[in-house]
Amino acid sequence: MLALTALTLSHFRSHKWAELTLDGRPVAIHGANGAGKTNILEAVSLFSPGRGLRRAGAADMARRTEALGWKLTGQLQAPNQIYEIDTWSEAGAARQVRIDGKTASQIALGKISRVVWLIPAMDRLWIEAAEGRRRFLDRIVLSFDPTHAEASLTYEKSMRERNRLLKEQVRDPAWYRVLESQMAEAGNRLHQARVLALEHLQGAQAEAETAFPTAELELIQSEGTMPGSQEDLCEALAESRFRDLAAGRTLVGPHRSDLIGTFAAKGVPAKECSTGEQKALLVSLILANARSLAQREGAPPMLLLDEVTAHLDAERCAALYDEICGLRAQAWMTGTGPELFSVLGDRAQMLQVTENDGLSQVHQS
Numbered sequence: 211m212l213a214l215t216a217l218t219l220s221h222f223r224s225h226k227w228a229e230l231t232l233d234g235r236p237v238a239i240h241g242a243n244g245a246g247k248t249n250i251l252e253a254v255s256l257f258s259p260g261r262g263l264r265r266a267g268a269a270d271m272a273r274r275t276e277a278l279g280w281k282l283t284g285q286l287q288a289p290n291q292i293y294e295i296d297t298w299s300e301a302g303a304a305r306q307v308r309i310d311g312k313t314a315s316q317i318a319l320g321k322i323s324r325v326v327w328l329i330p331a332m333d334r335l336w337i338e339a340a341e342g343r344r345r346f347l348d349r350i351v352l353s354f355d356p357t358h359a360e361a362s363l364t365y366e367k368s369m370r371e372r373n374r375l376l377k378e379q380v381r382d383p384a385w386y387r388v389l390e391s392q393m394a395e396a397g398n399r400l401h402q403a404r405v406l407a408l409e410h411l412q413g414a415q416a417e418a419e420t421a422f423p424t425a426e427l428e429l430i431q432s433e434g435t436m437p438g439s440q441e442d443l444c445e446a447l448a449e450s451r452f453r454d455l456a457a458g459r460t461l462v463g464p465h466r467s468d469l470i471g472t473f474a475a476k477g478v479p480a481k482e483c484s485t486g487e488q489k490a491l492l493v494s495l496i497l498a499n500a501r502s503l504a505q506r507e508g509a510p511p512m513l514l515l516d517e518v519t520a521h522l523d524a525e526r527c528a529a530l531y532d533e534i535c536g537l538r539a540q541a542w543m544t545g546t547g548p549e550l551f552s553v554l555g556d557r558a559q560m561l562q563v564t565e566n567d568g569l570s571q572v573h574q575s
């Protein structure tokens with residue numbers, strides 16, 4: 211099992227102080243619009259590397275009226291161990307992590323705690339820009355391989371530097387060689403990790419009996435090509451220099467990849483499917499991710515499913531709940547009313563969130 215068994219939010223968004231005791235079952239959170247439900251999911255998302263599910267800056271997460279900083283404390287039940295985790299930000303500074311009382315990196319956090327999410331902003335994921343699909347895939351990759359964050363950071367840092375040279379119209383190849391070889395090394399690792407994650411997802415989808423449609427997945431570059439090795443990428447970068455100088459930015463590399471999804475049974479591209487079908491394809495991938503991790507790591511990731519029932523029909527909602535419970539995944543789900551979760555019965559832990567004068571309160575039942 212991978213689950214938070216205790217969670218405390220202090221001065222985090224609309225929650226001045228909230229203390230939750232959890233028993234490992236899925237968590238169904240209900241409350242009116244603006245009550246503070248997604249804020250709880252965002253807090254849980256920070257028990258993994260990165261900026262959390264809203265991709266917000268640390269300063270924005272502090273309770274507005276006080277703005278002194280925020281702190282989250284969690285007890286994480288992992289397959290073989292229990293961890294005490296603190297993460298916080300003081301006066302807008304970068305967020306810190308402590309595991310069992312010792313300062314830790316976000317990558318170390320990713321090695322013990324895996325979190326994957328689906329939020330309403332992703333409902334149009336198949337239709338909108340490729341960046342969202344890359345981010346979705348990278349979050350899944352991160353759950354399989356926490357060191358992906360490091361490759362991603364190295365790649366972006368070198369690319370920023372290269373883009374600066376391009377903008378300044380620096381033409382001497384000597385300035386580019388080291389940066390391009392760094393980009394090729396990290397970029398190839400990034401690409402290979404994505405390819406591997408897709409294989410895991412496809413495998414987990416093929417093996418499972420599920421009410422969710424299978425998504426056929428393909429990773430392509432914006433121009434339909436993808437260098438197959440570090441050397442290929444290095445060469446492609448060197449070859450692209452002339453064009454990149456004209457564009458003032460790097461035009462080849464994994465930062466331009468795209469994830470193409472197809473509704474396998476119908477042979478229809480995901481972007482041409484109905485809204486509910488598009489959502490079902492995303493849920494299918496999240497479940498495949500959970501199944502695959504459960505097999506290889508002994509536990510599925512924690513799943514954050516914000517307003518997950520939106521666009522799903524009653525049959526698919528029931529099937530989703532059954533799969534989550536079958537996997538023994540700690541899924542954190544939100545909805546405006548308790549009736550959305552009634553078919554779960556006592557298979558889930560119910561929380562109600564209320565809001566009064568900008569202050570959220572959590573009630574456990």
Ligand SMILES: Nc1ncnc2c1ncn2[C@@H]1O[C@H](COP(=O)(O)OP(=O)(O)OP(=O)(O)O)[C@@H](O)[C@H]1O
Nearest residue numbers: 223224243244245246247248249270271272273274
């Ligand atoms: N830094 C902050 N300080 C105080 N309040 C904040 C902060 N950031 C966001 N909020 C407020 O938190 C409230 C709850 O937001 P949240 O997104 O959790 O609501 P929700 O319960 O998920 O609502 P909905 O059902 O509409 O999605 C919002 O009114 C928002 O303005």
